[in-house]
Amino acid sequence: MSSIIFFDIDGTIATEDERSFIPQSTRDAIAQTRKNVNLTFINSGSTAFNISPKVKELGFDGYICGCGTYIEYGGKVLFYRTIEKDECRRIAELMRKCNVTPVYEHMDGYFFDDQTPTCDGLKFFMEVFVDSGIDVSGRVEDEDFCFDKFVIWTTPESDMELFRKEIGKDFSIIDRGGGFYENVPLGYSKATGIEFILKKLGIPMEKAYAIGDSMNDLPMLEAVPNSIAMGGAERIYPYVSYITTPIEQDGIANALRHFGLL
8 A cells, every 4th residue: 555745845845944945856756756656745834825836846646734724635625624704803803912923824825914013033924925926915904804823923022821821722822933833723733634634545544654844743743653853853853753864965855765665
């Protein structure tokens, strides 16, 4: 039976900088493992619209996006979960009270709030989007404002006690470090996406592999028996079964080769 491999994007498939560089060895390794009849899936915190064309052109069989809130296979959407509009607006008001800087993520785009503090993280975020041709005009005040998950940046003036008390009721709060938090509806994660696909395709867990580089990859890394950390991602080393080399030192190719997937 074929194996199935789940890949994070930033820091795993592509470098996590303004280059977003994908090594040729990564391209070749993904193409070869697919020729070997193994399935390849993106498993990302990014929502569906933000999977770049240069990632898609690698030829993945499917996509788990938004930390398990969107699942696609063979070009068909198998599952999608979003948040009711009234709840989205309530959360936006709460974020203003918490004095944090949010970005609201929907499968079709991003929404921003000009009534919350700005920060260097947000500026970099938007510069990358503009350079990539992504529309950054969406605002909380828009009639179609809605989101599937959201991220925030904090400052010493942010009310994190209020944030954790209220958001923790309905969301998993993932500390990405540096005052940056990813917030995903409870009951959804990169792991639930894996479970859905394995059940749907009838693939046993022992045939599943996951490759990541950050703390928000922990759910998928802990969900499979064959878990791989990219070289340099020291924070997740204790949680994986194999540590490969960094991205630009043929990390993906070396990982797949180690497990006999090439």
